[in-house]
Amino acid sequence: MTADGHDKTRKSTVSKSDAVYRALKRAILDQALAAGTKLPEDSIGERLGVSRTIVRQALARLNGEGLIELRPHKGACVAQPSLEDGRNIFAVRRSLEALVVDSLIGKLSPQQIRQLEAHVEAEDMARANDTATSIQLAGEFHVLLAKLTENDILSRYVTELVSRSSLILSLYGRPHSPDCAVSEHRELITALARGDRDKAGALMHHHIDAITTRALLKSQTEKDFPDLLAAYAREEGL
Amino acid sequence: MTADGHDKTRKSTVSKSDAVYRALKRAILDQALAAGTKLPEDSIGERLGVSRTIVRQALARLNGEGLIELRPHKGACVAQPSLEDGRNIFAVRRSLEALVVDSLIGKLSPQQIRQLEAHVEAEDMARANDTATSIQLAGEFHVLLAKLTENDILSRYVTELVSRSSLILSLYGRPHSPDCAVSEHRELITALARGDRDKAGALMHHHIDAITTRALLKSQTEKDFPDLLAAYAREEGL
DNA sequence: TCAGGAAAATATGTATACGAATATGGGAGA
DNA sequence: TCTCCCATATTCGTATACATATTTTCCTGA
Numbered sequence A, B: 001m002t003a004d005g006h007d008k009t010r011k012s013t014v015s016k017s018d019a020v021y022r023a024l025k026r027a028i029l030d031q032a033l034a035a036g037t038k039l040p041e042d043s044i045g046e047r048l049g050v051s052r053t054i055v056r057q058a059l060a061r062l063n064g065e066g067l068i069e070l071r072p073h074k075g076a077c078v079a080q081p082s083l084e085d086g087r088n089i090f091a092v093r094r095s096l097e098a099l100v101v102d103s104l105i106g107k108l109s110p111q112q113i114r115q116l117e118a119h120v121e122a123e124d125m126a127r128a129n130d131t132a133t134s135i136q137l138a139g140e141f142h143v144l145l146a147k148l149t150e151n152d153i154l155s156r157y158v159t160e161l162v163s164r165s166s167l168i169l170s171l172y173g174r175p176h177s178p179d180c181a182v183s184e185h186r187e188l189i190t191a192l193a194r195g196d197r198d199k200a201g202a203l204m205h206h207h208i209d210a211i212t213t214r215a216l217l218k219s220q221t222e223k224d225f226p227d228l229l230a231a232y233a234r235e236e237g238l
Numbered sequence C: 001t002c003a004g005g006a007a008a009a010t011a012t013g014t015a016t017a018c019g020a021a022t023a024t025g026g027g028a029g030a
Numbered sequence D: 001t002c003t004c005c006c007a008t009a010t011t012c013g014t015a016t017a018c019a020t021a022t023t024t025t026c027c028t029g030a
Helices: A007-013 A016-029 A041-048 A052-064 A083-104 A110-128 A131-148 A152-172 A179-194 A197-215 A225-235 B007-013 B016-029 B041-048 B052-064 B083-104 B110-128 B131-148 B152-172 B179-194 B197-215 B225-235
Strands: A068-071 A075-078 B068-071 B075-078
Touching (some): A016 A041, A052 A075, A052 B052, A083 A131, A083 B083, A083 B152, A110 A131, A110 A179, A131 A152, A131 A179, A152 A197, A152 B152, A179 A197, B052 B068, B083 B152, B083 B179, B131 B152, B131 B179, B179 B197
Antiparallel strands (some): B068 B075
């Protein structure tokens, strides 16, 4: 079934910590583990049938990618990025995804274009039905684009930023509105396929800005916790 | 001496794996450990007086940052980035350091400008005397700029890329030529201080392009190992 | 009833031990 | 002498055990 051999042994062969890492990552991005959730090594290991050693490795990796916070002697919990973190992440994304577009202009094969179109098609399919996979696919579109550049560092960073963006969205974003994303993705593919560098760059910038706005929507209505408390304090004359 | 307490206990308090991580990282960036050097967990642990557990954590982290390569059941060795890796790394640096400049324009306090000038001064001092620290300081200038943006993600990525750039330079770059770097850094500070966005952006792009050229110099004269071998094979009629 | 604190329980940090995979070296056979 | 293969040794992957830090609980005293 796979290149390296039988399917049965594969999972056990490719290192357990990797499996735990992926499981935790998916759980976080699916919001099965909400932001701030404590992640005790013992429980996770017991639950997944591995030792703490393995869990620890996975947690260290997730910490490196900013998906969890890891405070000494206090254990791990799902990251709760601040609004400023959100702004920073999207600012970097804007730069890097511009580089993605720039790297891809005039270099996409017909087959790659079909691949992108197929992905957007899948996004469209999931648009109304399945909200969860819809969000996931929207993010993976950007990851796919980044991977097509064959720039490993670029694609690693974009992947990481997209993951963290999901967290931001779950914390501060509006419920969900993937409709525009799909059409924006389509327009971007068209511009890329036509080799229109300026148009593609402008579309990507606009697209990321749109995501940023949606993701950080609550920044105007809802305050950070400390500020929220301060407001109440003022009302009580404290 | 430090914020968190007495100096004596500090080192033992802030986790051993962090210390090992920093030691190995410095050793790699100082080229005390040449690219490709094997890094057996046992030896390192014995040498540094810690258990393999700690060394493993440090190695995993270095692997995440691309400074070492970690192949299953084969152990770790100092990374040997390819020329393509080099091109990719500098391409991403170009984008991100442009964002650094953009973030800093019009936002540098007089004190921060003095800090930057002091750093370049130090670069100038080490220019002729100490080649090793000269290289190090040149890289740290970019790290310092990135940190001044107060964008944690941006500064983390730039730091990582600067580290990996050092590796690239040690593999493919010409011996050393920091003279131009110093003057270019000075010009950049001036443009930043004056708030001249276009000038600063252009300077940074030019500066990174210059570094890229110097770093990947051997790309024209010296081939990759496989290509090199292929050339010999052709000569022998193989 | 509530505040303070000590002891127990829990969780993390680190070391060690054992099993598995890979690299190494030597001997048998051609 | 060279090649192939098996035994040995080294190194990595993982689990477990012990040490240390933190959280919780519950008791004491005001």
